[in-house]
Amino acid sequence: MIEYTLNRKKVKNINLRVKRDGSVVVSANPKVPVEYINKFVSSKEEWIIKSIEKFREIEDKRRVEKGKIQILGEIYKLEDISIGEDKIDKWIREKARLEFHQSIKRMLPLLKEYNIKAPTFKIRKMKTRWGSCIKNKNSITLNMELIKYPREVIDYVVLHELVHFVHFDHSKNFYNLLEGLMPDWKERRESL
Ligand SMILES: [Zn+2]
Known part of the structure; x- marks a missing residue:
């Protein structure tokens, strides 16, 4: 859309x-x-x-x-965090892995009653999507770019993908559940 x-x-x-x-x-x-x-x-x-x-x-x-990067909604100068430009990609990926993992840990308990197992996740540079999920592999893929955004925004994308383990499509039931768990999801999504 x-x-x-x-x-x-x-x-x-x-x-x-x-x-x-x-x-x-x-x-x-x-x-x-x-x-x-x-x-x-x-x-x-x-x-x-x-x-x-x-x-x-x-x-x-x-x-x-x-010489600047954006992480969790804040802009940093590379010289301030003392990382060379050659190492920055690796550093950002590690940061993303840690943050996305923590986000899954924060969001998963919201779906407790649905007995969803902690999914495995991959980080990829994607062109048109923030996240995707493969239900039968119990895995989600998150866009590396997400690490630029604040945690509230990352949490929205992660929860969105987790809710897909309950409702696979974007049906009314999907949005009802998402809205119930995260009433301000639309505001969080706005900056994406
Ligand atoms: Zn979706």
Whole structure:
């Protein structure tokens, strides 16, 4: 699903733009119906996702080039944490492994009554998803990028994946359970 800002303007048809911050802006003539615009945006989905990824990569590079990294919602200078740029990837991965493990430990007890076993987890650099799960392998995969976000946000993604062990799809039951366990999940998700 692609979220976009719609500007009603006297343009000829529809103009679509992906901004540097990854937001999508559509300008359309007031006469063009919203359903038509939605279809148009959907038809450009692949291009939009690619553009967002491209900007994200540029942004990531820029951060490292400037000698800064973001961990748990805070930005650090590499010189302050005294880690060389050659070791930083490994250091971030270790940090992510520890934090994601702790998040699973925090979130799992919320699902106590469903008797879910602690899943194994993998960390990957994923382009379009924050997490995924394989129910019959009892495993979840988390996006390495998540380590940039505060713990509340990591917890939301982890809980989301854990709830999939109870309800595999994004059905109403899935969201009811998620909402019951984490009433502010939408706010947590906002920064993602
Ligand atoms: Zn899901």
